[in-house]
Amino acid sequence: MALPIYASPLERAWHWTYKILCAAIFIFLIAPILVVIPLSFNAEPYFTFTEKMLSFDPTGYSMRWYDLLLTFGMQAPEAERGASWWADVWQHATWVQVAKNSVVVGFFATLLATVLGTLAALGLSRPEMPFKRSIMAILISPMIVPIIITATGLFFFYSSIQIRSWGIPYLGVVLAHATLGIPFVIITVTATLVGFDHSLTRAAASLGASPVTIFRKVTMPLILPGMISGALFAFVTSFDEVVVVMFIAAPDEQTIPRQMWNGIREQISPAILAVATILVVISILLLATVELLRRRGEKLRGVSPS
The missing domain is CATH 1.20.5 (Single alpha-helices involved in coiled-coils or other helix-helix interfaces)
Known part of the structure; x- marks a missing residue:
């Protein structure tokens, strides 16, 4: 101002x-x-700025660490870069494999968190809902409680039910990440429902629409920006989470954060900085999407952005 x-x-x-x-x-x-x-563009295998980088010498910068993300773990990294080379990358490159694992885990965790979080937010928005404050506090507690405590509790719970013996890969990780993502969905959808005009649903019901039709035709289009925003936050939480993965995941269940942690412990390589840069770019794009959805939600509710 x-x-x-x-x-x-x-x-x-x-x-x-x-x-x-x-x-x-x-x-x-x-x-x-x-x-x-x-x-991440350092030509030397160091985590510090070299003299060439500080003097902006082009030879001090390189894409070698981004290239290493593709070649690390390949069977024939020196082969000619054609269709077979890219097939080798897709099937054997370590960082590509953990990226695929993170995307799959994040997708299913986000889907589960969005469905459950939206249902919880809709229930909490009902005026006749008893003990709303207590239930809300319990549902968003995974966001407040230190992650190490949540991870320890999930570890003992999953051990007691022997979830790994169920034969579903990454099931424990997906459920744990969904637990961490549900609070974000509840908060964003609840914020969307604050300005929701319930007379619209009553009008639809008076015209003979079923509850499913009311939700699909009236409620969902208005709360969709909040649902997508919560889903994006849940996906980012799953994509970047490492503590729960270390407690819950089996030794062969690797994600990007866990691979980064292993790389820091075993061999410090600037390739980790390249991964971190890619994650920063993805996070910025997702946050920009959330902001666009927020503005769209305000327009749908008739609220002008400040």
Whole structure:
């Protein structure tokens, strides 16, 4: 907001102090992420800026670590890069395999979290729902409780029911990630339902529409931006989560965060920085999508964005 022309010297001083504080906080939060991106293009196998990088010498920068993400684990990485080479990447490259695992786990965890979280939000939005505050606190507790406690509890629970003996790969990881993603869906859908006009559903019911038709034709189109926003947050949570995976997953069940953790323990390689850069870009794109959906939801509810 622009400073009014009649502002006093003290107000002007506070205005610029406020801007400087906001800028300093923003830089403090974003600096660790910004440092990772140029380091991922380091031509040398170091986690620090070399003299060539600091002097902007082109020879100090390289795409070798991004190339390593494709070649690591391949059977014939030096072969000619044709259709067979890319088939080898798809079938044997370690980072590609863990990326596929993360996407599959994230998809099913997000699907489960979105369905259950939406149902919970719809139930909590009903005026006749008893103990809403207590139930809401319990449902969003996975977001509040330290992740190590949640992971430990899930480990003992899954061990007691012997979930690995069920023969479904990544089942425990999917259910655990869905547990962590449900609070995000509940919060976003509940926020969408705050401005929801329930007279629309009553009007549809008075015209003879069934509850399923009312939800499909009236409720769902209006809360869809909140559902998608919650689903994106749930997917990001699943895609970046490592603690629960280390507790729950079997030794052969690898995801991107777990592979990064193993790489840090066994062999420090800037390839991890390349993966981190890719994850940052994906997160930025998802957050931009969430913002667009938020604005669309405000327009559907007749609320102008501030």
